[in-house]
Amino acid sequence: MRRQIQLNTHISAKYNQELENLKHSVLTMSGVLEQQLVNTLVALKENSPSLAERVALNDARVDSMESQVEQECMRIIAKRNPTAGDLRLVMTVSKTATDLERIGDEIARVAKLVTKNRIPSSEIVLSGMMDIGNRNVAMMRATFDAFARQDDKAAVLAHQQDTQIDRVYKKVLEQTATEIQSSPQDIAIWMDVLWAIRSFERIGDRCKSVCEYVIYLTYGRDLNSSSMKKTVKKLLK
Amino acid sequence: MFKLFERDVISVDELSKEQTSIDVQHLSVSLNAKKVLNDISIRIPKNKITALIGQSGCGKTTLLNSFNRMNEFINKHTVSGEVWIDNRNIYDKKERVSQLRTQIGMVFQRPNPFPMSIYDNVSFGLRIQGESRRRALDDSVEKALRNAALWDEVRDRLFDSALTLSGGQQQRLMIARALALEPKILLLDEPTSALDPLTTLYIEELIVELKKQCTIIIVTHNMQQAARVSDYAAFIHTGELIEYSDSDSLFTMPNKQQTEDYITGRYG
Numbered sequence: 001m002r003r004q005i006q007l008n009t010h011i012s013a014k015y016n017q018e019l020e021n022l023k024h025s026v027l028t029m030s031g032v033l034e035q036q037l038v039n040t041l042v043a044l045k046e047n048s049p050s051l052a053e054r055v056a057l058n059d060a061r062v063d064s065m066e067s068q069v070e071q072e073c074m075r076i077i078a079k080r081n082p083t084a085g086d087l088r089l090v091m092t093v094s095k096t097a098t099d100l101e102r103i104g105d106e107i108a109r110v111a112k113l114v115t116k117n118r119i120p121s122s123e124i125v126l127s128g129m130m131d132i133g134n135r136n137v138a139m140m141r142a143t144f145d146a147f148a149r150q151d152d153k154a155a156v157l158a159h160q161q162d163t164q165i166d167r168v169y170k171k172v173l174e175q176t177a178t179e180i181q182s183s184p185q186d187i188a189i190w191m192d193v194l195w196a197i198r199s200f201e202r203i204g205d206r207c208k209s210v211c212e213y214v215i216y217l218t219y220g221r222d223l224n225s226s227s228m229k230k231t232v233k234k235l236l237k
Numbered sequence: 238m239f240k241l242f243e244r245d246v247i248s249v250d251e252l253s254k255e256q257t258s259i260d261v262q263h264l265s266v267s268l269n270a271k272k273v274l275n276d277i278s279i280r281i282p283k284n285k286i287t288a289l290i291g292q293s294g295c296g297k298t299t300l301l302n303s304f305n306r307m308n309e310f311i312n313k314h315t316v317s318g319e320v321w322i323d324n325r326n327i328y329d330k331k332e333r334v335s336q337l338r339t340q341i342g343m344v345f346q347r348p349n350p351f352p353m354s355i356y357d358n359v360s361f362g363l364r365i366q367g368e369s370r371r372r373a374l375d376d377s378v379e380k381a382l383r384n385a386a387l388w389d390e391v392r393d394r395l396f397d398s399a400l401t402l403s404g405g406q407q408q409r410l411m412i413a414r415a416l417a418l419e420p421k422i423l424l425l426d427e428p429t430s431a432l433d434p435l436t437t438l439y440i441e442e443l444i445v446e447l448k449k450q451c452t453i454i455i456v457t458h459n460m461q462q463a464a465r466v467s468d469y470a471a472f473i474h475t476g477e478l479i480e481y482s483d484s485d486s487l488f489t490m491p492n493k494q495q496t497e498d499y500i501t502g503r504y505g
Contacts, residue, residue, distance in 0.1 A: 011438040012465070014445060025241040061239055068241045071489075078488040079464040 002218055004150055005085040015080055022072055022093050023148075029065045029100045030144040034137065036062070036107045037203070041133045043114045044126070052114035055107065062104035069097035088220060092213040096147070099206040103140075106199035106206075118192045122179045125193065128172035132200040135165050136207070143207040143214075152218045153235045159211035159223065165204035172197055246483045249280060249469060258283040258422060258452035259304055264318035266299055268311050273299045275476040276318070281469075286444060286453045288467035288484065290460065292504070296476040297456045301424050304454065305341040306334050322422070339366065342415025342451075346427040348407035350399035350414075355382075355391050358399045358410060362418045377417050384450070385413035386443050405436035412443065416450075423447065425455040429462065441466045460500055464488045472496045 007019045036055050043052035073094040076082060082090050110133075113119060120126050139161040146154035176197065180190045215223040222228065247256065259281040266274040274296045281287050289297040302308045303320060306327060319326045327337055339362065350358050359378045360368075368374060378395070382388040387409040391402070399410055408428060415423060425444070429437040444453060444466055457463050463470055464484060471481040472495070480487060480496040491497045498504045 011435070011442050012445070013442065015465075021242060028241060064239065065241055072242050074489055075485055079484065081461050081464070 002152065003085055003220070005089055005217065007089075018072075018076055018080070019086060019089060022069070022076065022090065025065070025069050025072065026093050026096050026100070027144060027148055029062065029069065029097065030140065030147075032058075032062060032065070033100055033103055033107065034140050034144075036104065036111075037133065037137055037140065040107050040111045040114075041130060041137070043111060044119060044133070045130060047114065047119055049115050049117070052111040055111035056115060059104050059108040062101060066097045066101035066104075070094060073097075085217075088217050092217045096210050096213055099209050103203050103206045106202050109199045110196045113192055113196045116192065118189050120176075120179070120189075120193045122175070125172060125176050125179055128168065128175055129193075129197060129200065132165055132168050132172065132197070132204075135161065135168065136200060136203045139165065139204055139207045143210050146214050147210060150214065150218055152215055155211040155214035155218075156223070156232055156235050159208055162204040162208040165201065169197065169201040169204075244485070246468065246485060247282070249282075249482055252280050252282055256283055257281065258322070259454075260319075260321040261300075261303075262319045262321070264300075264303060264316070264320060266296075266303060266308060267313075267315045268299065268308065269313045273476050274303070277473075277476075277478050279471060279478055279481055281452060281454060283452050284448055284450075285468040286448050286455060286466055287469040287471065288463035289454065289456045289471050289473060290458075290463050291473040291499070293458070295473045297473055298426055300473065301426055301454060301456050304422065304424060305338050305343060307343070309334070339418050340420055341422045341424060342418060342420035343424040344408070344411045344415055344426070344428050347431050348404065348411050350402070350407050350410055352398065352400060354396045355399045355402070355410060356395040359413050359417050361414065366418070381413040381417040384416050384447065385409045386439070386446075387413055405432050405439065408432060408436075408440060409443065412440075412447075416447070420451055422452045422454070425453065427456055427458065430458065437462070472499060474499070 007023065008016045010016050036058060039051055039055050042048065043055065073090050076090055080086070120129070139158060142154065142158035142161060145151070146158050173194075176190065176194060180187065212223040215221070215228070219228065219231065223232070257280045261277055261279045261281075264274055264277045265272065277300060289300060291297050299308060303316070304322075308314050308316070316328055318328075320328055325332065351361060356378055359381050360374045363374060363377055368377075379388060382391060387406060390406060399407065402410060412428075428444075429440050432440065441462065444455070447453060448468075455463070455466065467484045469482065470484040470487045472479045472487070474495060480491055480493045482492070487496065488500060491500065
């Protein structure tokens, strides 16, 4: 059964506020990461090591945010004993924060490509990377918009964006393999490029997981479970 | 570093004199020749909620009763140590106990309204203190009932017997009766143990609101309640203070193994 969680209906006003703050903390974190991703793409496009350096340094801020969110989740579980929708929200926030922290790591890894001056010389590979990166930005926006509104349909639609990212990822990998064959002496550089491409692909996977948490939050079930298939079909009609 | 969540918790070790409401120093209490509290030293912060937790018979209520010298109603009692409130050691020989008790309100486990009207119950303490002006009494009664979140429910039947109120309403009436004297400290001894879960949550919410006006100390067996409402918590075991800290720390990462065993239900 579909359940929209009302955060402001507890008898305890402080508890309402705590859950509201918890939800906002994830949105704040996702906002920071979206900016990190956009900055990385700019640094990559314009070959700006200083901007990339800033992105890499900013990752510590994301790590600290994750740790704060985890601590707050633990505190709320210990002090408030949340149940049902409140418990699902706390668990969702906790898992989302972990995924966001990993997204931060992936972004930092791509940014290091610029600081280490290892931007691929091939125009076709670079534009492929920019393509995945831009798709990641769009998917992140859609995912956290769905999270903010607890919108199950939007979450399913955002979830589907990963298929397109995977398709582009495979294409870029093939192009990179061709480039490696033509300049095998630069294999060390290409290895870094491959890791960066992989990092971009992983961001899509992490967003996909967050979409699944949004569905879990609303229905209390896994998006990929057989019991959800009919519901998903209905949502997409 | 960027802070996602604001906390205004001061460590108990860093409480200044101004932030302290009650300063207990080496308090030991014996009742009927049995030592109930042993060398307790604790600083209760001002305008915060402090919960006293521990097993039955560990001395929580005795400690609570020490703050308004209620233990003196027991014939064979001895007290050593000091309890400082407003720069006065309340166990000093010069202390006027009746005046002290007007500054420290107390609410018990079971509501004990007097067999008189709601109005008379709330104004009882003020009348004892000599207040007889009708207007002043009316204002105080309304204010106390509003603060106890009871006004809207009883405003049209202030002169009905207090015994006609429900359990939850009676308990809020008890809080209103204590608040009428505008106490600096409010002692709550298991205030919700006789109430249903929903009424309990309403009373807890009221307690959280009341800390703006006074320091609150609550004795409870309900661990979850202590976790929900308190800013600070003290774990007492066989008359000894085992651990005292802000409740965020105590309920997530207690320092002592004994506390961890108790709050996780492993004790005994």
